[in-house]
Amino acid sequence: MILKVFISIACLAVLTYAQTTNFVDKDSKLVGFAEPQWFKDNIPFVEVPDRQIEEVFYYRFTSHKRHMHYSGAGVGYTVTEFVHKVFWSQKFDTINAAAGHHIYESRWLRNPKYTEDYINFWSREGGAGNQQYSEWIANAAYANFLVTGNKDFILSQQEGLVNNFNGWNDRYEPTLDMYFLSPHDDAMEHSASSEQTDDPYHGGLGYRPSFNSEMYANAIAISKIARLNNDTRTAEEFEERAAKIRKGVLDYLWDDERTFFYHMFRENNTNNELLDTREEIGLFPWRFGVPDPEDPKYARAWEHLFDPQGFNSTYGPTTCEQRSPWFDGNQTAMCCFWNGNSWPYSTGHVINSLAAQIRNYGTTNVVNINTFLEVLHKYAETQFKDGKPYVAECHSPYRKLWVCDSRNGSEHYAHSTYVDNVLGDLLGIIPQADNTFLISPLIPSNGSKYNTTPGMKIYLNGELVGSQPALGEMSITIPPPIVDESYARKKVENYAANLNGFDYPMPDASFTSIxxxxxxxxxxxxxYDHIPSNRWTSFDSPNDVDWFSVDFGPGRVKTIDQVTIHVYSDAALGNDVDCPERVTIEVLSASGSWEQAQNQSSTPSVCVPSDILTIHFDPVKTQKVRISFHRNVQENLWAGMTEVEIWAPWPQVDEEGTYEAEDGYLINAAITASDTASGGSYVGQIEADDAIVEFTGVWVEEAKEYDVQVYYSNGVQQEATLNLSINNVKTQVATFPPTINGWGQFDQNTYVVLRIPLLRGNNAIIFKHGDNLVELDKIRVLV
Incomplete structure (x- = not known):
């Protein structure tokens, strides 16, 4: 629910969305942050007495923001794992291994667009049964719904989430009711379960407590979404599938004598023997509710977390128990050893599980609030480098050293949770499907920071709505969810973004630093960092004024009224890039000359380093924008920006339901100007085997089949085809008869009608290379 809520818990911890409570000085928490207003607008603010837990909490929002990747008009935001593209990443530089972690972190942001764009990506554009690594995306999507209360959105995701789930069917073993996977495909290379095989990197195919618990959680989430959708058949199917998976895990992967969940090899293992080594993944099942709460035997597994020969280390937990012959706690290789190092990816899971043990199963001789706090503190303490909060890939269990920490690559690595561990586990905010607010904190019962009465207090929109004298579970009724207007047909999108690094929109500059x-x-x-680097600057330019331009593409004339610059500055580091003295905007006129945009003003009125500068002007139609940076000559400083954005209404069309091909996501296809094309240009040369024309963000209010008109040109007297994918779920072949008009010529009467099933919300209609050649102008969805 998007609410202004303030919680005072035993005078120790505070969470606030409220503008009318003043327990937390927000500015003091954001000292040194780039774009501080974004954090004021989007994040919850906390105070806790453990300085390191609090410092890392705010830092992890900054690291997460670095990875919120604007992926194109109609697509919106995705989340990357690495700050820069890696060769094994998928569409829009995404990797699904930590997508569940990303969603759990993002769900606490006030603006739900970031998370909903990302979930929609995985259920439609980026899912499609593309099972790169194990994942718990459906579980995380449902967890996001519990925060936002956006029922229409989560219901619209059901088909894609089911499709993702079924993409794992070829890894299912029906005789055991479990899924099998290699440690590598569980995103854990060189683990104890692969090191003892002939292929330490890719080997070890088997049944894993991590992956099967995630699939159980995905099945439970889909069943709950189906219940909300009044889809009894699907709900019952996935409830049954979940029950079978859970039984398989409990029957085959638990060892009564060694009191732990283990990996079980699939090959050459006729007796279903379990691995000889405990791995940290054996603690994952609790966060997803797999162990039987009626059977106390499972609680003994937690003894190994606190055992110094088990997983307990200075910067642990370790990924492999230390008594194992496969354990190596002295790895110095940059990648990718999961047989000893401390990986935040797994620690986030374990803290979720530890909190679930306390809340849902009960405390034990080793598991209680104090030991929970010890583990959380150790996790926070691990996330420092050179005295400042920091997260990379993996950490030494014994030394204050990030082992997997490649320069310009591993910095601020987005592969784990932490924010969710503080808000959901420590403070105990447990989002509900109805209009209630439930909290169950895991904090000590003493403390006097705020000098108020002991116990718990909850403020809703600035008013005290609930209190109790002692710590413990507490619930209040809250208003219904606020409708999310950002996920709707009418959008404002960034026309400057180009993820491909070639073609259009095409940037250019009068000078670019080496x-x-x-x-x-x-x-x-x-x-905004100096390292990792991601910027344009005019450093060392001989010019007093340098320009940076964005060309939308041949014939792509758009109406715009602002340009947003994310100002890069390294002057505080003693370097030479900082705010320009002045920024002006020019636009390319219809006659081909550059003209000053009219009535320019900026927000803020004076440039602030490492922050947003927006230049406003009168609406104007143009194909090309030029930004002039008047540098600070007196102090010999040059200009720079980490990103330029041109936000404007999207799509810009005359008819409702129309989408231009040139506005889509293109691979190996060319934009060409044409006076007869509806938007001034079209897309052709769709001839390479991997050529794609993707119509992004195709919005409909209701899930059903639609007639879609596809306007095209086929100048050869032969029938042509394109392969069509809808949301990467449904596929068909689109046939295009020869047209009377020649190549590059279009009219309003030349189209084919395709019957296409669309889902509520944003859809991706993807045309891929087929037989012969077709040129695409636009599509129109008939509603």
């Missing part, structure tokens, strides 16, 4: 590129200023990433 330490920067023009493409990094339009790649959808906002990263």
């Amino acid at each position: 330490h920067a590129t023009v493409w990094q200023a339009v790649d959808g990433r906002v990263i």
Whole structure:
């Protein structure tokens, strides 16, 4: 629910969305942050007496923001794992291994667009049964719904989430009712369960407590979504599938004598023997509710977390128990050993599980609030480097050293949770499907920071609505969810973004420093750091004024009224890039000359380093924008930006339901100007085997089949085809008869009608290379 809520818990911890409570000085928490207003607008604020837990809490919002990647008009935001593209990443530089972690972190942001764009990506554009690594995306999507209360959105995601789930069917073993996977495909290379095979990197195919618990959680989430959708058949199917998976895990992966969940090899293992080594993944099942709460035997597993020969280490938990012959706690290789190092990816899971043990199963001789706090503190303490909060890939269990920490690659690695561990586990905010607010904190019962009465207090929109004299579970009734207007047909999108690094929108500049590129200023990433580097600057330019331009593409004339610059500055580091003295905007006129945009003003009126500067002007139609940076000559400083954005209404069309091909996501296809094309240009040369024309953000209010008109040109007297994918779920072949008009010529009467099933919300209609050649102008969805 998007609410202004303030919670005072035993005078120790505070969470606030409220503008009328003043327990937390927000400015003091954001000292040194780039774009501080964004954090004021989007994040909850906390105070806890453990300085390191609090410092890392705010830092992890900054690291998460670095990875919120604007991926194009109609797509919106995705979340990356690495700050820069890696060769094994998928569409829009995404990797699904930590997508569940990303969603759990993002769900606490006030603006739900970031998370809903990302969930929609995985259920439609980026899912499609593309099972790169194990995932718990359906579980996380439902967890996001519990925070936002956006029922229409989560219901619209059901089909895609089911499709993702079924994409794992070829890894299912029906005789055991479990899924099998290699440690590598569980995103854990060189683990104890692969090191003892002939292939330590890719080997070890088997049944894993991590992956099967995630699939159980996905099945439970889909069943709950189906219940909300009044889809009894699907709900019952996935309830049954979940029950079978859970039984398989409990029957086959638990060892009564060694009191733990283990990996079980699939091959050459006729007796279903379990691994000889405990791995940290054996603690994952609790966060998803897999162990039987009526059977106390499972609680003994937690003894190994606190055992110094088990997983307990200075910067642990370790990923492999230390008594194992496969354990190596002295790895110095940059990648990718899961047989000893401390990986935040797993620690986030374990803290979720530890909190679930206390709340849902009960305390034990080793598990209680104090030991929970010890583990959380150790996790926070691990996330420092050179005295400042920091997270990379993996950490030494014994030394204050980030082991997997490649320069310009691993910084601020987005592969784990922490914010969710503080808000959901420590403070105990447990989102509900109805209009209630439930909290069950895991904190000690003493403390006097705020000098108020003991116990718990909850403020809703500035008013005290609930209190109790002692710590413990507490629930209040809250208003219904506020409708999310950001996820709707009418959008404002960024026309400058280009994720491909080639073609259009095309950046250019009068001068570019050898330490920067023009493409990094339009790649959808906002990263103000010196390292990792992601910027354009004019450093060392001989000019007093340098320009940076964005060309939308041949014939792509758009109506715009602002340009947003994310100002890069390294002057505080003693370097030479800082705010320009002045910024002006020019637009390309219809006659081909550059003209000053009219009535320019800026917000703020004076440039602030490492922050947003927006230049406003009268609405104007143009194909090309030029930004002039008047540098600070007196102090010999040059200009720079980490990103430029041009936000404007999208799509810009005359008829409702119309989408231009040139506005889509293109791979190996060319935009060409044409006076007869509806938007001034079209997309052709769709001839490479991997050529794609993707109509993004195709919005409908209701899930059903629609007639879709596809306007095209086929100048050869032969029938042509394109392969069509709808949301990466449904596929069909689109046939295009020859047209009377020649190539590059279009009219309003030349189209084919395709019957296409669409889902509520944003859809991706993807045309891929087929037989012969077709040129695409636009589509129109008939509602």
